[in-house]
Amino acid sequence: MEFNLADLWEAVADTHSAREALVCGTRRLSYADVEARANRLAHVLEAHGVGPGDRVGVYLYNGTEYLETMLAAFKLRAVPVNVNYRYVEDELAYLLDDCDAKAVVFHRELAPKLAAIRDRLPRLTHFLVVDDDCALDTAKSLAALGALRYEEALALASPDRDFADRSPDDLYILYTGGTTGQPKGVMWRAEDIFFAALGGGSNGREPIAAPEDITDNDDVTRRCLPACPFMHGTAQWFAFDTLFAGGTVVISPEHRFDPALLWELVVREHVSFLVIVGDAFARPLVEAIDTMDPRPDVSRLSAVLSGGAILSPAVKAEWIEALPETILIDGFGSSETGGQGAKVSAAGSTPTGLPRFRLDTDTAVLGDDLRPAAVGVIGRLARRGRLPVGYHKDPERTAATFPVVDGVRWSIPGDHARLEADGTITVLGRGSVSINTGGEKVYPEEVEAVLKAHDDVFDAVVVGVPDERWGERVVAVVAPRAGAHVALDELVAHGRSQLAPYKLPRAMVIVDHVVRSPAGKPDYRWAHARAESGAAADDADPATASAPR
Numbered sequence: 001m002e003f004n005l006a007d008l009w010e011a012v013a014d015t016h017s018a019r020e021a022l023v024c025g026t027r028r029l030s031y032a033d034v035e036a037r038a039n040r041l042a043h044v045l046e047a048h049g050v051g052p053g054d055r056v057g058v059y060l061y062n063g064t065e066y067l068e069t070m071l072a073a074f075k076l077r078a079v080p081v082n083v084n085y086r087y088v089e090d091e092l093a094y095l096l097d098d099c100d101a102k103a104v105v106f107h108r109e110l111a112p113k114l115a116a117i118r119d120r121l122p123r124l125t126h127f128l129v130v131d132d133d134c135a136l137d138t139a140k141s142l143a144a145l146g147a148l149r150y151e152e153a154l155a156l157a158s159p160d161r162d163f164a165d166r167s168p169d170d171l172y173i174l175y176t177g178g179t180t181g182q183p184k185g186v187m188w189r190a191e192d193i194f195f196a197a198l199g200g201g202s203n204g205r206e207p208i209a210a211p212e213d214i215t216d217n218d219d220v221t222r223r224c225l226p227a228c229p230f231m232h233g234t235a236q237w238f239a240f241d242t243l244f245a246g247g248t249v250v251i252s253p254e255h256r257f258d259p260a261l262l263w264e265l266v267v268r269e270h271v272s273f274l275v276i277v278g279d280a281f282a283r284p285l286v287e288a289i290d291t292m293d294p295r296p297d298v299s300r301l302s303a304v305l306s307g308g309a310i311l312s313p314a315v316k317a318e319w320i321e322a323l324p325e326t327i328l329i330d331g332f333g334s335s336e337t338g339g340q341g342a343k344v345s346a347a348g349s350t351p352t353g354l355p356r357f358r359l360d361t362d363t364a365v366l367g368d369d370l371r372p373a374a375v376g377v378i379g380r381l382a383r384r385g386r387l388p389v390g391y392h393k394d395p396e397r398t399a400a401t402f403p404v405v406d407g408v409r410w411s412i413p414g415d416h417a418r419l420e421a422d423g424t425i426t427v428l429g430r431g432s433v434s435i436n437t438g439g440e441k442v443y444p445e446e447v448e449a450v451l452k453a454h455d456d457v458f459d460a461v462v463v464g465v466p467d468e469r470w471g472e473r474v475v476a477v478v479a480p481r482a483g484a485h486v487a488l489d490e491l492v493a494h495g496r497s498q499l500a501p502y503k504l505p506r507a508m509v510i511v512d513h514v515v516r517s518p519a520g521k522p523d524y525r526w527a528h529a530r531a532e533s534g535a536a537a538d539d540a541d542p543a544t545a546s547a548p549r
Helices: 005-015 031-047 064-075 089-098 108-120 139-145 150-156 190-196 211-216 233-244 259-268 278-289 313-322 395-401 444-451 488-495 524-534
Strands: 020-024 027-030 055-059 079-082 101-107 126-130 171-176 184-189 223-226 248-251 273-276 303-306 327-334 338-345 363-366 378-383 415-419 425-430 435-437 440-442 457-467 471-480 507-510
Touching: 005 031, 005 064, 005 190, 005 211, 005 233, 020 031, 020 064, 027 031, 031 064, 031 126, 031 150, 055 064, 055 089, 064 079, 064 233, 079 171, 089 101, 089 108, 101 108, 108 126, 108 139, 126 139, 126 150, 171 190, 171 233, 184 190, 190 338, 223 233, 223 259, 233 248, 233 273, 259 278, 273 278, 278 303, 278 313, 278 457, 313 327, 313 338, 338 378, 363 415, 378 425, 425 444, 435 457, 435 471, 440 444, 444 457, 444 471, 444 488, 457 524, 471 488, 471 524, 488 507, 507 524
Parallel strands: 020 248, 055 079, 055 101, 101 126, 223 248, 223 273, 273 303, 303 327, 471 507
Antiparallel strands: 020 027, 171 184, 327 338, 363 378, 378 415, 415 425, 435 440, 457 471
16 A cells, blocks of 8 residues: 555545545435445546546536546546636637646536537547536537546446556646646645645644554544535645545535525534635625524534635634634645645634744745745745645746755745744735835735725725836725725725835726636736726825825
């Protein structure tokens, strides 16, 4: 047995065979059920030429099939690849071509997009369709793809586990869109991703020392609901962390985020651990619960973790007040580092300012010279230890993101941070979206957190637009609360006591809603387009017009 994701899963599945593993809608699968279904799917893929190193696109909404497909690929030493179901045809074609996909498992609703790009992907030869309640007539698209039906194919395949030996070097790939540019595939060794992001079998203790020890990692009480899509790392990581602990993964069958339905699922399935992404999930959830009649009894919910996007202090405060029985965890990490740190908020605490994390000994803030930055100096957040192999098909970006300094390999994906005197690290945000106004750096997340604390603001994104005088000026793209009116001078007055003058927005664009990814991350490209087309500098306000730079 190796530190291989399929080996580890099989050991847990054998140990807890009768225990509930996955719940989605009316489907309830034990560990033995999931193991048999994953074996059947692996045999289907193998019969169609999928083997070690081959890429299998996972073009699915959340469901048991998503995790089954990942496990089936791992069993064959193949590589599952997350595919964003919101991509338009050109984006979809780019990703499937870039990852060298040989097979793809997809929901029926998505068939027309695949059929439209089929001729552009000569390496993609096998299509497996998961049925859904989509009203579209997809018969022509499915025929053009020659797609097999998922459940029918599984029913005819063997449930036996008769696969070749595997390796801790088998690949796990996570495609990440980042904030700008084309998506890129982050490649990890199976052993490294297990310890860096999938819990390492720790269950709150030390990581396991030998792969056989995974069966000692037993948390029958954990019922984890990843509310974000499995196509993003946060949901995948906590789902597998839960399965490796012998817990139950609860999956919402809804294709879109509905706060009330999610709370109903939390209650119905006795969820103890909820995984969300930032304010885009937290604020609608916390504001929905007090409007529901009767108010949901979520007393079994002990922990809520936000990964992939930082929670703003205002939303944290709302949550703690509304749900004092839960602890709220800000988790920090990236596709290129795995989990790096966490900060816990609970009843009695008062969240303020930017997130500050107490991180481990493998994390540092490095300056431009790739040496440790001094206290108070802004540098780049870096991690050493278990790291990705690199980016798929991109040696130049790999060398830039994973430099070797004095014999030590670091991951430096682009987050800026500052080391504080008490040893904590303040995370400022991605340098790729920072704003340079008159030579001063402005990090959008810091300004966004302040704006979202205004009573009339429901959501906000901050970007920089070209400015002849300052290079860039700060523009706020704001979605007001229903029935509320937001004025720029009010936002400036609100932020004046918390932000330096150069960080305050000089213009504002009002929108009905802020566009975010299904995982809750802001779409900065959309925000830039809205800001550039709709914003004009408001130099009438002295707090912004004469602000020193």
